[in-house]
Amino acid sequence: MMNFNFFRNRSLAIDLGNNNTLVRDKNNLLVSQPSYIVFNVENNTVKAVGEQAYSMFEKHHDELKPVKPLKGGVIADYDSASRMIHELVRQVNGKSFMSGYEYIISGIPFSTTEVERRALRDALGQFNAKHTYLMYEPLAAAMGMGLDIQEPNGKMVIDIGGGITEIVIISLSGVAAFQSVKIAGDTFDQEIQDHFRRNYNMAIGLKTAEQVKIKVGAVVDTLVDKPEPMIVRGKDLMEGIPVTRKIDHSEVAHILDKSIGAIEHAVIQTLETCPPELAADIYLNGIHITGGNAYLRGLRQRFEDRIKLPVHIDDEALHSVSKGAAKALQDPKKYRSVLME
16 A cells, blocks of 8 residues: 655645635645636536636636535535635645645634534545644634634634624633624625615626625725725616616615624624623723625724724734634644644
């Protein structure tokens, strides 16, 4: 039997996000690509993955099958997810990944079921790692932000991802209080798309809706640094011809108001269930916001006004989970209490 152990000095941290997948080693970001894959329908081979696949979405023909394998932060299409991970990891090490890794650590939402966790473990099994661990994303995000999760001190983390928002209070490497809502980046995109359909009889793609969120997205009207209005291109639903429409940040703030309000309500519910001593810590430490949608303009202002606590937004919010998992890779024994086999 061939011995592959001499290859097992490599380790990977993987953050599977609804809209973006990141792969790190112990020190560096190796891959950051959209979580999309496109297949050839005729022979079921992979046509494109990552950025190239994302560029094909909503622009493909019948011979191509685009897939977004993740939903709500978990695997929705096992075969597509496994092949997407395979292709993205191959971008790092070519075919040599078949020789195996010492450690692979992947983030997963706190609210997942055992069935969902098993699906991710099975998808990671293709890499022949000696040790494969899962790590709850809110804990990984806290570590990635530089917070000490092991001390007896309460820390509130809000992770606004692509498919789900998770609110946790962390102390002693565990979760003392928790809420999750299935409102996050994908919801925001859908609401922008629906707004154009209802109010302007105009159809726009989800990719265009996402660009609206990125370029002029906001959650309050009163911004100091206001972005320039954006010209949106789409199709008139009555006549079927291409049309354009201008949208600014205040209109987007109105569109997202209900969803952001639901997240605020979940934050307050989490604080209500929090033990008093940890609540005292959070009063001093404030709230830490991360995830790809933490960059919405005015988020700090709105949360501080409504919740009356200091708000800290991670400078690298999209990367916090992968950074935390990479930190665990550097000393798996130290963080064994937060790693799940």
